[in-house]
Amino acid sequence: MSVPDTQVVVVGGGQAGLAAGYYLRRQGLDFVMLDAGSAPGGAWQHTWDSLHLFSPAAYSSLPGRLMPPQEGEEYPDAGHVVSYLRDYEKRYELPVQRPVRVTGVHRDGELLRVETDSGTWRAQVVISATGTWWRPFLPAVPGQAAFGGRQLHTVEYRSPRDFAGQRVTVVGGGNSGAQIAADLAYDTDLTWVTQRPPRFLADDVDGRVLFDVATARRRALDEGRTDAGGVASLGDIVAVPPVREARDRGLLKTSPMFSRLHTGGVEWADGTRAEADAVIWCTGFRPALSHLAPLGLRGPRGHIPTAGTRAVGEPRLHLLGYGDWTGPASATLIGVGRPARDAAREISAFLAAEAT
Template sequence: MENIFDSIVIGAGQAGLATAYYLQKNGLNYVVLEASEQTAGSWPNYYDSLTLFSPARYSSLPGYQFPGGPTRYPTKEEVISYLVEYANHFNFNISTGEKVIEVQRKDGIFQISTSKKNVFYTKTVVSATGDFARKFIPDIDGMDVFKGVKIHSSEYKNVENYKGQRIIVVGGGNSAVQIAFELAQVSNVSIATRRPLSFTPQRLLGKDVHFWLRITGVDYLPLEFKASVLDLGIYKQAIINNKPNRKSMFTSFTEQGVIWEDGEEEKVDTVIFATGYRPNILYLKSLNGALSTLDSPLQRKGVSQTINGLYYVGFSWQRSFSSATIRGVGPDAKYVVKHIKRLARIPTSYSHK
């Protein structure tokens, strides 16, 4: 009989690594399956100038402090380096290049099939592929006829290929504003949103906002807030100066550009959709009842409400305000592993050929 793991974690990004930490700490037999060849999650796919929205002091995974000055905002490359170093430091049992294709369940045991045609067996499964891998682009009239460049923000890296263009960035979150601000230094850029932009000061009374979230306990509460851009004063002022400017969302595309809400037609070179992502969990569709009709996880605090032994780490608002962040996945992983320990103690007589 082949090895039946106590738990298999799908995804070796920040959520999967935090889960591996607690599985290993509790002496459970586990493996982490990662589709790519590195343990950095979605971070390598983001734009070059991205920095963490939280200072290094509040950006660590469990058991291993983020290196460097505690008040600085780590760069994308520093985060990637930290995640790789974290996995190596604890020598987690990770198998890379194993993209999970399907998860099935029979007689209380999960069967996981990967792109390498390998099959793994486990008592429990942790879906840790999170909210930031399957890009979402809204369907807008005329998209198919537009002859300009149309990309998701995950495909944008830097300003190099966009100098001197007329560009629209769609979206009102941190990434949309940061990308638009960066491009506005070399191009004519508008941010298109359905609602006015909202800004939150990055620092209050000399302290980063994450300090206040932590000491007030808000970071740990199951609260949801409308998107608001964290700002040191740079972005709001840039919008006031119309560099970039903000416009109400256009209604449709044309061959050469877009039609704005007031009926004006404008020629546009590039449209960048900073419109977020959807959960990357389609490999769970064979588990009848695991997902909603919108392919979202049916879970409460990371525990599946419909499939015994199925868990989640790394999803927005899973247990708290910070659940999907590098600072929030640790507490969620700890909570989930407590549940896994109970099931792992149950002996199994399941066998397979």
């Protein structure tokens, strides 16, 4: 199936795609949004049960509409975010088609051809906003194949009820590792393993502060000033209330990274062992960019070099929401608005120039 050509195709209907759609509509552009999910809400539909935002609702909003507060919660949970994104999409009548899985973006003369499992679109510009949730990263560790227990990544974890009474090893010293370790600390025999001792941010630091710090760092770099380190200089883990409580109770003790797995658990270089029924890898994600492989743009660490959000090697492609390399804090609800606005303005100017 082929559909009429359009000015812009947005690949992804999560928070980054919605922010892009909001600003494309304001620019008066013709566009369509293709989302692989079966329902609105993006990756927030698939998180673990206890996940909460780092910031109050008012500081976790997409452009144009404040997220309403959640009754009884200072930091909204994932279900509240899904409801907000569903309402946002409906409120602005964004042209999302789902479920449509994009299999490849190709050059096609003066246009880009977007191949999907539901047909083919051709556009003057493509915005890729697929995020990272769909590409979990698992490190290669000796003995993984020999381990007799259950191994899963952050994306597969849901609730401590699934592990009650079990011996669980959580691997990872970032926010997901800390939050899942705190989730499991009460009802399991927990071993929390990190590459280095965990660095908790000050208890009064939340997403508002992190966004301001990330933005200030980007401004400093753009102006040629010294890099102060940004968010990374503050620590690795936001002390959200459940993490803070488990930490203050002394339940979040860590061990250094083990050297291998064995049939019944994990083992350190000195021969020390910890038995485990399950290992949960909270080891991060990579950008989900396989649909862009036909364009041949991948650079170091799997990133596509960009100038702002625009791909350096293909001016008809913009990338949005993958992290600081596509805009300061662009992988967050509050942070994606500014790069989405800039991308829409740049795309509008590009299309106007092409039309002359």
